[in-house]
């Protein structure tokens with residue numbers, strides 16, 4: 361376990377702004393009866409006084425987080441399926457114009473984005489360390505390397521496949537503390553006029569919506585346009601475009617290129633200005649974020665305790681990685697939320713990390729419907745509420761906590 365005291369990128373001084381204490385690994389669902397000790401780490405978050413990158417203070421070894429049985433499936437939501445189909449079409453139309461052009465995706469998971477590229481008969485390669493999801497992608501006919509993307513993997517891919525026109529990573533680059541090795545890998549693999557595109561949760565949205573449950577072991581960095589611009593420059597690249605995406609509660613898609621290879625879009629300057637006006641990187645903003653986290657905990661716990669004291673049943677919906685921070689930090693266990701309904705086969709029949717709330721299939725949700733459902737998968741609210749519309753028809757109420765605690 362590495363405890364970081366200086367910025368992982370520029371070596372600047374880190375200012376801690378929140379400490380969630382001892383937390384489990386967010387995707388380490390527990391098998392009932394398993395006697396082995398659960399792994400906990402200190403989850404604390406800080407901002408660099410020099411480059412403004414927000415980062416965790418402790419770096420969990422990657423093999424502990426990204427194992428063969430990693431349970432998260434990217435195709436678990438129809439909205440994300442559509443998002444990744446659109447992303448593939450965007451690359452096919454704008455970047456992969458020559459039939460020989462190659463796209464490499466790291467963190468390709470079950471192959472949801474590359475599937476569209478493969479169906480179009482175009483050159484592609486996924487790089488995915490978790491064997492289970494990598495095999496799921498390979499079974500669909502997608503070319504995948506079961507490895508961590510880093511300098512050596514990228515150099516090897518460059519030697520065997522030639523340069524990549526596009527290197528892409530969704531909800532993965534911010535998971536990687538060793539960005540120096542990744543940038544050296546991008547340098548080895550990227551074509552002279554190629555682009556490195558990545559999309560990750562946006563710190564400005566997390567602050568504005570108090571969606572502190574985005575903070576957990578796998579999310580090592582929390583990007584802003586300013587900090588990504590500084591990071592790209594630090595490693596010899598240039599940030600040339602940004603696009604705000606509605607997925608996962610607000611993300612930014614960053615496009616990075618070799619210096620001078622592309623004309624920067626006006627969106628970069630616009631977002632830098634918005635972040636300045638919004639004082640995103642000021643200590644007072646982070647202090648306010650910290651006090652909003654504490655108030656949210658008090659309000660949500662109060663509501664759940666009232667439900668329990670009045671004999672109302674509460675079930676969770678979506679055993680998200682995010683819910684690990686929420687339940688463990690707020691002290692929400694099976695006494696307040698009796699089980700969590702989730703469609704992921706590998707999560708069903710397990711207990712949630714640390715808080716040990718049983719996870720069941722969505723069929724259990726209707727058998728019988730509870731009085732309240734706490735929506736842990738708030739980023740999929742529309743899709744889930746549509747799918748479970750009978751719940752409300754039967755008098756059930758949804759509890760949401762982003763951007764504030766409310767009952768619908």
Ligand code: SAM
Pocket residue numbers: 426430432433434466467468469487488489490493507508509510529530531532535536
């Ligand atoms: N890209 C998918 C999406 O957006 O739904 C999957 C995101 S999932 C939260 C993170 C993925 O990153 C996991 O499949 C994990 O195995 C992968 N990952 C973590 N470190 C990696 C690395 N160094 N190289 C490639 N993939 C990595």
Ligand code: TMP
Pocket residue numbers: 436437438677678679680681682701702703704707722737739740743744747
């Ligand atoms: P995510 O927020 O990290 O994408 O995780 C969403 C979780 O919610 C994942 O475990 C799958 C689950 N889920 C359902 O159970 N039903 C659904 O309809 C959707 C969209 C997600």
Ligand code: ZN
Pocket residue numbers: 367368369370371372408409410411412413
């Ligand atoms: Zn820094």
